[in-house]
Amino acid sequence: MVLKVGDPAPDFSLPDAKGNIIKLSDLKGKRVVLYFYPRDNTPGCTKEACSFRDFYAEFQSKDVVVLGVSTDDARSHEKFTTKFNLPFPLLTDEEGKVATTYDSYGLKKFMGKEYMGISRNTFIIAPDGTIEKIYTKVKPENHAEEILTDLA
Numbered sequence: 001m002v003l004k005v006g007d008p009a010p011d012f013s014l015p016d017a018k019g020n021i022i023k024l025s026d027l028k029g030k031r032v033v034l035y036f037y038p039r040d041n042t043p044g045c046t047k048e049a050c051s052f053r054d055f056y057a058e059f060q061s062k063d064v065v066v067l068g069v070s071t072d073d074a075r076s077h078e079k080f081t082t083k084f085n086l087p088f089p090l091l092t093d094e095e096g097k098v099a100t101t102y103d104s105y106g107l108k109k110f111m112g113k114e115y116m117g118i119s120r121n122t123f124i125i126a127p128d129g130t131i132e133k134i135y136t137k138v139k140p141e142n143h144a145e146e147i148l149t150d151l152a
Contacts, residue, residue, distance in 0.1 A: 004102055005134060009125040011035075012098045014069065014091040015078035022067065022091055024125070025070065031132070032065045032125040033147055036104040037140075038118045040072045040080035040090070048120070048140035049086055055144040056087050062151055069093050070118055071105075093118075 003010075013023045035052070037045045052066050054060070055132070059066050066088040072080070079092040096118065099105035104121040105116055120138070122143065126132040131152060135143070
């Protein structure tokens with residue numbers, strides 16, 4: 001099933017780098033930016049995470065929760081968060097189950113090789129728990145600014 005704007009956002013529970021469980025349904029009443037990214041400490045993913053970091057105060061001023069999701073483990077997230085001083089949680093989806101639910105996990109190709117991985121997609125979830133906007137094939141550099149513009 002492909003998710004569309006207006007659909008209920010699938011609920012999930014995932015651990016952050018410190019082992020805290022983040023449950024989407026606990027965030028009802030807030031707008032959530034849920035972004036899926038391939039891997040910690042890679043150039044594009046670092047640019048994307050740092051752009052969310054650099055604009056984090058603006059997201060907070062709009063009462064928006066930012067959550068990053070990848071298949072990396074908690075240790076990798078902890079190092080990535082510390083290295084780049086990221087002020088928002090990175091969630092661990094090691095088996096790609098939540099990413100699959102959000103149409104963000106599947107077959108990818110890189111330099112002629114095929115593998116399973118996360119696609120760079122972002123979902124804005126409205127306070128009522130429905131999907132407000134979907135970004136696919138995100139360009140990491142200016143993504144946080146693009147979302148803030150759309151939320152204005």
